[in-house]
Amino acid sequence: MRSTSFTDLIKKSPFGPIQAHMEVSKESVKELILFLESAIDSNWDQASKSRKIISDLENQADALKAETRGLLTKSLFLAVPREDILDLIKLADDIPNTVKDISGLMIGRKMAIPLEIAPSFILFANEAAAIADAAAEAVDYIDELFQFSFGGNAAIKMQALIEKLDSLENKNDQSEINVRAELFSIEKDLPPVDVMFLYDIINKIGELSDRAEQVGHRISLIASR
Amino acid sequence: MEVITLYGPYLLISGCVFGFFMAWGIGANDVANAMGTSVGARALTLGQAILVACIFEFAGAYLAGGEVTSTIRKGIIDPTLLADSPDLLVFGMMASLLAAGTWLLIASFNGWPVSTTHTIVGAIVGFAAVGISADAVSWSKVSSIVSSWVVSPLMAGTISFLIFRTVQNLILNTENPFDNAKKYVPGYIFLVGFIISMVTLLKGLKHVGLTLNFQESLLYSIAIGIFIALIGSFFLRKIENTHQVRGDVVFDGVEKVFAVLMVFTACAMAFAHGSNDVANAVGPLAAIASVIQSGGDIASQSVMPWWILLLGGVGIISGLAMLGYRVIETVGKNITELTPSRGFAAELAAATTVVLASGTGLPISTTHTLVGAVLGVGLARGLSAIDLGVVGRIVISWVVTLPVGAGLSILFFFALKGIFA
Numbered sequence: 097m098r099s100t101s102f103t104d105l106i107k108k109s110p111f112g113p114i115q116a117h118m119e120v121s122k123e124s125v126k127e128l129i130l131f132l133e134s135a136i137d138s139n140w141d142q143a144s145k146s147r148k149i150i151s152d153l154e155n156q157a158d159a160l161k162a163e164t165r166g167l168l169t170k171s172l173f174l175a176v177p178r179e180d181i182l183d184l185i186k187l188a189d190d191i192p193n194t195v196k197d198i199s200g201l202m203i204g205r206k207m208a209i210p211l212e213i214a215p216s217f218i219l220f221a222n223e224a225a226a227i228a229d230a231a232a233e234a235v236d237y238i239d240e241l242f243q244f245s246f247g248g249n250a251a252i253k254m255q256a257l258i259e260k261l262d263s264l265e266n267k268n269d270q271s272e273i274n275v276r277a278e279l280f281s282i283e284k285d286l287p288p289v290d291v292m293f294l295y296d297i298i299n300k301i302g303e304l305s306d307r308a309e310q311v312g313h314r315i316s317l318i319a320s321r
Numbered sequence: 322m323e324v325i326t327l328y329g330p331y332l333l334i335s336g337c338v339f340g341f342f343m344a345w346g347i348g349a350n351d352v353a354n355a356m357g358t359s360v361g362a363r364a365l366t367l368g369q370a371i372l373v374a375c376i377f378e379f380a381g382a383y384l385a386g387g388e389v390t391s392t393i394r395k396g397i398i399d400p401t402l403l404a405d406s407p408d409l410l411v412f413g414m415m416a417s418l419l420a421a422g423t424w425l426l427i428a429s430f431n432g433w434p435v436s437t438t439h440t441i442v443g444a445i446v447g448f449a450a451v452g453i454s455a456d457a458v459s460w461s462k463v464s465s466i467v468s469s470w471v472v473s474p475l476m477a478g479t480i481s482f483l484i485f486r487t488v489q490n491l492i493l494n495t496e497n498p499f500d501n502a503k504k505y506v507p508g509y510i511f512l513v514g515f516i517i518s519m520v521t522l523l524k525g526l527k528h529v530g531l532t533l534n535f536q537e538s539l540l541y542s543i544a545i546g547i548f549i550a551l552i553g554s555f556f557l558r559k560i561e562n563t564h565q566v567r568g569d570v571v572f573d574g575v576e577k578v579f580a581v582l583m584v585f586t587a588c589a590m591a592f593a594h595g596s597n598d599v600a601n602a603v604g605p606l607a608a609i610a611s612v613i614q615s616g617g618d619i620a621s622q623s624v625m626p627w628w629i630l631l632l633g634g635v636g637i638i639s640g641l642a643m644l645g646y647r648v649i650e651t652v653g654k655n656i657t658e659l660t661p662s663r664g665f666a667a668e669l670a671a672a673t674t675v676v677l678a679s680g681t682g683l684p685i686s687t688t689h690t691l692v693g694a695v696l697g698v699g700l701a702r703g704l705s706a707i708d709l710g711v712v713g714r715i716v717i718s719w720v721v722t723l724p725v726g727a728g729l730s731i732l733f734f735f736a737l738k739g740i741f742a
Contacts, residue, residue: 102354102688102689102691102692102695102711103357103361103652103656104434104708104711104714105692105695105696105699105707105708105711106656106658106659106695106704106706106707106708107658107705107706107707107708108658108706109658109705109706110705110706111705167706169708169710171708171709171710171713172706172707172708172709173699173700173706173707173708173709174705174706175699175702175703175704175705175706176705242705243493243573243575243576243660243662244493244494244498244575245489245493245494245702245703246494246702247489247493247494248493248494248495248496248498249495249496249497249498
């Protein structure tokens, strides 16, 4: 009943669903830690519950990814290049997917994590979760960045967030080397197929933190344009 | 001639009724565009917006509405060509009002983005070109009006782009945005007061008995600008750099400063809207009234009766008071993305453009000007996403509205002619 059109001009920010997506990713990495702890205790009932939650979160993330893409219709003029936004959501969506992969693989083979490497393994995973947290923080910060037109103090703060992310990632790389070394020192005593898969899981957790770091870098790239 | 003497009073009264309802419709519908931005940005509550709109729409219509009204009344068609048949002018203007009213009613029921200005201009050109003769239309004036419809959104867009760029450089992209906002916002408030009063003083106030030359106008406008900036500074002093929740939106200190500025740009926008859009309703009425009051003598020199603008002003604010709040609320809800630091830039640019058009007597579309202004902010990366598809829809509504307005008014014109003559 309104004969106006200028409000139709202003569309919702596509960053809203990306931020929600990042929250979901963060949750799923947190749940992965609980899952890994249950796996170390060989409590597969509890692990299945976590696995269920992870799978639900992955579905939510997919829906948010679709929502983001849905917002980016052709006729939009965006403050940030469309390709950057699409890249960002693609990178971010790898996080819940990888979490789901890890939990699926482990639960399918009921993979036990050798107690000798359990402490550094959990440390390694926790660090990945911290990186996901930091990436989510950077994604959240995009609102502030946008409000201040990608410059001034907001850009400086974003830079600090990214530096924090990088230092977390460096630490995490070191932890990955440690876990691998520990596994290497005991691998002769373990069934070879299990060892192969353990390496695979370590790889995937490493991938998780890589992705989270890339999300942060993509945000800082968006900020600097 | 006979028709005028016989039916004069009835024609005048029905002209007043049609004109009033047009103004009422403008108040109910179009004012929302001017005020919705401020309500959406939470700079004003709904009640405050209604109050501001009532005062400044009326002031704009009454103080600065004369030039555009005179264009509608005697600029598009040359009344002296109709000296022998003044009744045709009365029928035509009546038909234009009816045509515009009908088309706007149909359009708003279907939610089409249609401009009141385009409809009324199309209607007047229609009845004059077909009902009287193609020579009766001042085509040079019409082409300058049509080109102003292209220029006004572009101009508003350029101004808002530049304004928002200055905001970025002076305030947002600095180390201390809050302090800089407090420092520079009074300057923008000055600009608001200065531009509006400059155009009004230069062009509008002859009918209230005030004639000023350029230098006097400049001087008074600077004084008014400074005065308004001082009022603004007074309110700015109290603002602290803390977060505040308004409705469902969180404001930080910087946006709170801009929200004060936006109160002023909202006033300017309402004033500008009143000054330009009142003519759509009362321009035809002014033509009818001057013919009938002079007993059928078309003297294009005659001054416009003062009560015409008054009637238009009252019509606008009564429409606003009766239905406008609902539309403002809807518009406001839809544009929460337009925060005060963005909204003010769009409003100031649009208000400046519209007031300039009012001063030069060009009837333009306030809505389209706002569209241009919002695009300008978007191009300066002030909005995260703007839909350029809207621009296409506006162009289509343009192309459709002119012939439809013309066609309807031709229809009504011959019907009225058939009834009375």
